Amino acid sequence: MNFKRAVSIRLGVAVLVCAWAAAAGAQTPAPPPAAAAVPAAPASDAASPADAPADTKTLDQEVQGLKKDVIDLNKDLFVLEEELLFPANTQVAVFLSMDVGTFFALDSVTIKIDNKEVANYLYTEREADALLKGGVHRIYLGNQKVGKHELVAFFTGKGPADRDYRRGAAITFDKGVGAKYLELKITDHVAKHQPEFMVKDWE
Amino acid sequence: MRDIPRTLLAAAALWALPWSAAPAANVAPNPDGLPPHEIQDLDYGDVLFYFYQDDYFAAITRLLAAQELNLVPHTQGEAELLLGGLYLSLGEHVEAGRIFDALLAGNTSEAVRNRAWYFLGKTWYQRGYLTEAERALREVTDTVDPRINAERYMLLAQIMMRQGRYDDAIAVLQAWRGAPSWTSYAQFNLGVALVRKGRLDAAIPFLDAVGRLHSDREEFLALKDKANLALGFALLQAKRPAEAKPILERVRLEGPYSSKALLGAGWADASLGDFKRALVPWVELHKRNLLDAAVQESYLTVPYAFAQLHADGQAAGYYSSAIDSFDAELKRIDESIAAIRAGTLLERLFADDRNKNVSWVYQLKTLPDAPESRYLYVLLASNDFQEGLKNYRELNYMSRNLESWRDSLAAFDDILDTKRVAYAARLPKANAVLAATDLDRLRRQRVEFESRLDEIERTGDVVALGTAQEQATWARLKRIEDYLAAHPDDPELAEMRQKERLMKGVLYWRLDASFKARLLNERRAVRELGAALQETQHRAVLVDQAEKTVPADAGGYAERVLSVRNRMDALQQRLAAVAERQNRYLQALAVDALEDQKRRIESYQLQARYALASIYDRASNGKPKAAP
Numbered sequence: 001m002n003f004k005r006a007v008s009i010r011l012g013v014a015v016l017v018c019a020w021a022a023a024a025g026a027q028t029p030a031p032p033p034a035a036a037a038v039p040a041a042p043a044s045d046a047a048s049p050a051d052a053p054a055d056t057k058t059l060d061q062e063v064q065g066l067k068k069d070v071i072d073l074n075k076d077l078f079v080l081e082e083e084l085l086f087p088a089n090t091q092v093a094v095f096l097s098m099d100v101g102t103f104f105a106l107d108s109v110t111i112k113i114d115n116k117e118v119a120n121y122l123y124t125e126r127e128a129d130a131l132l133k134g135g136v137h138r139i140y141l142g143n144q145k146v147g148k149h150e151l152v153a154f155f156t157g158k159g160p161a162d163r164d165y166r167r168g169a170a171i172t173f174d175k176g177v178g179a180k181y182l183e184l185k186i187t188d189h190v191a192k193h194q195p196e197f198m199v200k201d202w203e
Numbered sequence: 204m205r206d207i208p209r210t211l212l213a214a215a216a217l218w219a220l221p222w223s224a225a226p227a228a229n230v231a232p233n234p235d236g237l238p239p240h241e242i243q244d245l246d247y248g249d250v251l252f253y254f255y256q257d258d259y260f261a262a263i264t265r266l267l268a269a270q271e272l273n274l275v276p277h278t279q280g281e282a283e284l285l286l287g288g289l290y291l292s293l294g295e296h297v298e299a300g301r302i303f304d305a306l307l308a309g310n311t312s313e314a315v316r317n318r319a320w321y322f323l324g325k326t327w328y329q330r331g332y333l334t335e336a337e338r339a340l341r342e343v344t345d346t347v348d349p350r351i352n353a354e355r356y357m358l359l360a361q362i363m364m365r366q367g368r369y370d371d372a373i374a375v376l377q378a379w380r381g382a383p384s385w386t387s388y389a390q391f392n393l394g395v396a397l398v399r400k401g402r403l404d405a406a407i408p409f410l411d412a413v414g415r416l417h418s419d420r421e422e423f424l425a426l427k428d429k430a431n432l433a434l435g436f437a438l439l440q441a442k443r444p445a446e447a448k449p450i451l452e453r454v455r456l457e458g459p460y461s462s463k464a465l466l467g468a469g470w471a472d473a474s475l476g477d478f479k480r481a482l483v484p485w486v487e488l489h490k491r492n493l494l495d496a497a498v499q500e501s502y503l504t505v506p507y508a509f510a511q512l513h514a515d516g517q518a519a520g521y522y523s524s525a526i527d528s529f530d531a532e533l534k535r536i537d538e539s540i541a542a543i544r545a546g547t548l549l550e551r552l553f554a555d556d557r558n559k560n561v562s563w564v565y566q567l568k569t570l571p572d573a574p575e576s577r578y579l580y581v582l583l584a585s586n587d588f589q590e591g592l593k594n595y596r597e598l599n600y601m602s603r604n605l606e607s608w609r610d611s612l613a614a615f616d617d618i619l620d621t622k623r624v625a626y627a628a629r630l631p632k633a634n635a636v637l638a639a640t641d642l643d644r645l646r647r648q649r650v651e652f653e654s655r656l657d658e659i660e661r662t663g664d665v666v667a668l669g670t671a672q673e674q675a676t677w678a679r680l681k682r683i684e685d686y687l688a689a690h691p692d693d694p695e696l697a698e699m700r701q702k703e704r705l706m707k708g709v710l711y712w713r714l715d716a717s718f719k720a721r722l723l724n725e726r727r728a729v730r731e732l733g734a735a736l737q738e739t740q741h742r743a744v745l746v747d748q749a750e751k752t753v754p755a756d757a758g759g760y761a762e763r764v765l766s767v768r769n770r771m772d773a774l775q776q777r778l779a780a781v782a783e784r785q786n787r788y789l790q791a792l793a794v795d796a797l798e799d800q801k802r803r804i805e806s807y808q809l810q811a812r813y814a815l816a817s818i819y820d821r822a823s824n825g826k827p828k829a830a831p
Contacts, residue, residue, distance in 0.1 A: 059781075059788055060330065063594045064297050066774070066781050070601040071293070073770050074260075075267040077608050080763055082268070084615055095245045130255035136248025181245055202245065 082141075090143035091179040094119070094151070098131040099187040104165060104195035106131070106186065107157040111140050114149050118142055139184070144175050153184050155197050171199035243277035244269075254285065260604070263289040280306075284315060288322065294593065296326045300335070307342075317347040321355060330590065333362050353381025357389060364396055372396045387413050387423065391430050398437045410434040414453055427453075428460040435467050444474035462488055462497035469504055478508040489521075493532055494578065496803065502528060503807055506814065515818050522815040529808040536801045539578055543793050549595060549786050582796050591789045598782040605771050605778075612771075615764045619757050626753050633746050642743060645736055653729050660722055665714040668721040673714060680707045 086093075094111055098104075106128050111119040119140040123131075131137060152170045159165030173182060181202035189196045242248050246269040253262040266286055269275045275282045283306050290299035303319045311319075324339030340355050340362075347355070356379050363372035376393035390409040397406035413430035416423055435451035438444070448471035454464035465484040472481035485508060488501035506521035542548070582588045659667045666677050683703050690696055 059784060060590075060594070061297065062781055063598065063785065064295055066777055067293060067295055067597060067601060068298050069770075070605065070774055070778070071260075071263060071267070071295075073767060073774060074264050074604065074608075075271065076763075076770075077611070077767055078264050078268045079271055080615070080760075080767060081611060082272075084618060084760055093245075095249065097242055097248060126256050127252075130252050133251070133255045134242075134248065135252030135255045136242060136245055137252050138245075138249045183242075183245060 086141055086143055088179040089177050090145065090175075092140070092142055092144045092149075092175060092182070093138055093179065094140040094153075094182045094184060096131065096137045096139045096184045097186070098128070099185070101128075101132050101186070102188050103160050103193060104155075104186060104188070105158040106155065109139060109156075109184065110154040111184075112152045112154075113142075113144065115152075136183075144180070146175050146177060148172060148174055151182060151199065153197070153199065155184075155186065159195060160193055165195070167195070167197050169197040169199050171201060173201050244275045246274040247278040247282060250275075250282075250285070254289070259289050259292045260600070263293065280311065284319065287319065291322060291326050294330075294590075294597065296323070296330055296332070299323065299326070313344065313346060317343045317351070321347065321351055324355070325358060328358055328362060329586065331586070333366060337362050350382060353379070353385055357381070357385065357392070360389075360392055360396070364392065364399075369396045369400045373400065387416060387426055391426060391433075394430065395433060398433070403437055403441050406437065407434065410437075411450075414450065424455065425459065428455055428458045428464070432460050432463055432467070435464070435471075439467060439470055439474065442474070444471040447471045448475075462491060462495050466497040466500055466504070469501075469508075473504075473508065473511075478511040482508045482512075493528055496800075499529075499532075499804060499807055503810055503814070506811075510814070510818065515822060519815060519818050522811045522818070525811045526808055526815070529804050529811065532804055533801060533808070536578065536797050536804070540794055540797050540801075543790050543797070546786065546790065548790060548793060549592075578797050578800060579793055582793060585792070588789065588792050591785060591792065595782060595785045595789060598778055598785060602775060602778045602782070605775060608767075608771065612764055612768055615760070619761055619764070622753070623757055626749075626757075630750060633750075637743055637746060640739075640743075642736070642740060645739075649729065649732050649736060652732075656722070656725055656729065663718075665711070665718040668718060668725065669714050673710065676710060677707075677714075680710065 092113070096109060098106060106123050108120065108122045110117060110121075121137075121139050127137065150170065150172050152168060154166060154168045156164075156166045169184065171182065173180060183200040183202060185196075185198045185200055187196045187198070246265070250262050250266040250269065253259075253265060263286065266275075266282060266289065270282060270286075283302060287299045287302035287306065290296070290302065300323055303323050307316050307319060320339045320342040324336045324343070327333075327336035327339060337359060340359050343352070343355050345352060356375055360372045360375040360379070363369070363375065373393060373396045376389055376396065379389045379393075381389065391413045394406040394410035394413070397403070397409070410430045410433055414427055414434060416427045416430075418424060418427070431450050431453045435447045435454075438447035438450065448468060451464045451467045451471060454460055456465075465488040469481040469483075469485040469488070472478070472484075482505065485501050485505045488498055489505050491498045491501075493499060493502075502521070502525035506518040506525065509515075509518035509521060658664070666674060669677065680703060683699070684707070687696055687700050687703060
């Protein structure tokens with residue numbers, strides 16, 4: 001092998017390493033992704049001075065437009081379903097919120113309206129965690145006639161000292177012609193070192 | 204009390220996301236920097252419930268629906284920012300950009316603006332929109348959290364490097380100040396930028412410092428290897444092999460960069476004319492998997508070194524074996540290209556991916572057990588491939604999601620039919636009841652009754668409110684009184700006259716004493732009657748309206764169902780077509796990667812053949828054959 005060939009191999013090596021190093025940079029996990037690594041001739045630089053290729057952008061933009069249309073349609077389907085199945089004049093929605101959770105770890109909630117069970121929900125750890133972060137779960141959405149109703153909610157879980165805990169809360173509410181929102185609230189009563197369970201009527 | 208832990212939780216969760224993100228991942232939506240969230244709109248809380256479970260598709264659907272139904276009136280600003288973040292999480296950076304632009308043009312706090320621009324810039328960078336990314340990152344002010352600011356300048360430097368603007372990148376990196384854990388990355392990038400500007404001596408201190416890092420963490424050990432490799436090869440290119448060799452020897456033998464380091468170390472020795480020493484790393488490399496480009500290279504360098512040492516027999520043996528190995532490898536690559544072109548690559552990649560949520564952290568890390576997979580691991584590290592895979596996966600998820608609505612649409616049709624049937628059955632009955640009820644007459648009677656009460660009250664007619672028995676007694680007493688009045692001089696009636704006066708007085712006293720209470724009762728009854736009549740009137744109006752609107756409503760719903768069904772069909776076709784294009788694009792990337800591999804091996808094979816021929820020529824004629 002003459003010197004010229006050896007040089008060509010060597011340059012090939014540099015090109016390979018450069019391409020490999022760029023890929024390796026993109027694989028770096030947690031910290032800031034390092035840029036492409038090894039010096040090489042600009043022509044073979046993996047991080048060439050250009051934005052994303054035009055055809056990739058076009059496809060990407062098309063994908064984006066399509067996804068936006070799907071998201072919009074999904075929303076329309078969701079709204080249509082709610083309006084059709086739960087019209088405002090009969091709609092009753094019950095939400096569950098949870099504050100802090102020092103004295104209570106939620107397992108499940110059962111809801112009865114006019115002594116008839118309408119919801120029984122078992123919470124996963126992930127869902128309970130979402131509640132603690134500030135999420136509010138719409139646990140029941142249904143139809144009730146205009147007039148007075150009684151809602152009773154039963155909460156089960158672990159109370160202070162990791163003991164099994166079951167409590168109830170009740171409210172009598174007036175269902176008018178508009179949608180009715182009720183919120184089941186689990187809060188910590190710091191002074192009593194006990195959880196509290198309330199039902200709030202959102203007028 | 205309530206807000207502090209949540210704010211901390213949210214901050215912790217959201218801080219963790221961008222810093223632990225793999226480079227190809229999307230940016231997490233980020234409502235951080237917002238005021239503490241007290242529940243003002245239950246529906247916004249419902250959106251957060253799904254958002255905090257990373258179910259961004261459900262979250263965005265509910266948020267858009269809540270906005271359309273005006274259910275988040277108190278949280279509009281937060282909702283918009285979250286919406287922008289959710290669009291980002293689904294890779295919709297154009298829509299996210301539109302929302303952020305609108306939001307940022309409005310009256311938002313600097314903290315929110317900074318975070319919005321930062322996440323937008325980072326997403327654009329990852330998607331390859333470098334110009335837009337730089338514009339967004341430059342909108343962030345230096346008052347932003349120092350950690351974000353450090354990453355911002357790092358991203359700006361990387362944008363400049365990807366655009367070949369090494370001088371700009373050097374300026375940014377030289378001024379860069381950040382957390383110690385990031386300093387090594389900044390030094391590494393600065394060293395690389397300097398090398399690319401031809402300023403090797405200026406680069407050496409930075410790359411050398413990273414190459415001497417002390418750490419137990421794999422990420423820093425890998426960075427250390429990379430820095431040593433980069434510096435070693437830069438020195439080799441600058442014809443400084445003696446300096447390059449100890450640097451390359453710092454690279455760990457068991458690390459991911461050891462093959463390249465072994466190759467370089469061999470070249471350093473070869474450049475110094477010590478081919479015997481060069482054989483040590485090269486032979487070690489030769490034993491490794493031929494998939495590695497450095498190993499492929501060693502199939503040429505080992506016989507080349509033997510030839511330089513005049514061990515032509517061994518050189519010829521290695522060249523022959525290289526040609527055979529390359530042949531076998533080329534055959535496998537051709538088979539793999541054919542398999543990829545057959546179009547089943549993506550199906551296998553996502554075989555176990557059904558029913559999973561669309562997640563911004565999605566990144567494919569393993570490949571199916573197939574012959575072509577062995578060549579494609581390098582592709583997994585490529586941003587284009589990962590982004591393309593993510594798009595393909597999201598398109599499939601959305602297609603499945605739409606398909607799941609089909610059953611619901613069928614149920615909507617049934618509901619509308621049931622409503623129509625119920626309406627047709629109830630309407631005649633309702634009309635019959637309404638026809639038999641003269642509401643006007645009832646209303647007139649109520650007015651007359653109220654007037655009568657007014658008259659009773661005005662005249663103090665206590666008898667009028669007496670019971671039937673009392674009124675009969677009163678009438679009897681009145682008749683007796685009349686009789687007595689007709690016989691005023693009859694002495695036999697004197698006792699009766701006295702009794703009559705007494706009884707009338709007692710009855711009047713009783714009637715008068717209960718008059719107010721009775722009047723109140725009567726007035727209450729009139730009011731209740733009025734309310735009942737009003738309710739009846741209201742229901743009659745509702746029935747009347749329903750008679751007119753129910754068919755129209757049903758028709759409206761039916762039209763909406765039809766409309767969404769048509770849109771669904773059209774979108775499914777587009778989804779299938781774009782997914783197919785995405786599939787072809789990914790296949791093309793995969794095939795390109797294999798073609799590159801193939802071209803490289805073909806080139807090596809050609810060089811091996813000529814080198815072998817040259818050895819045979821030399822053996823038979825005593826002079827070398829010309830190079831190709």
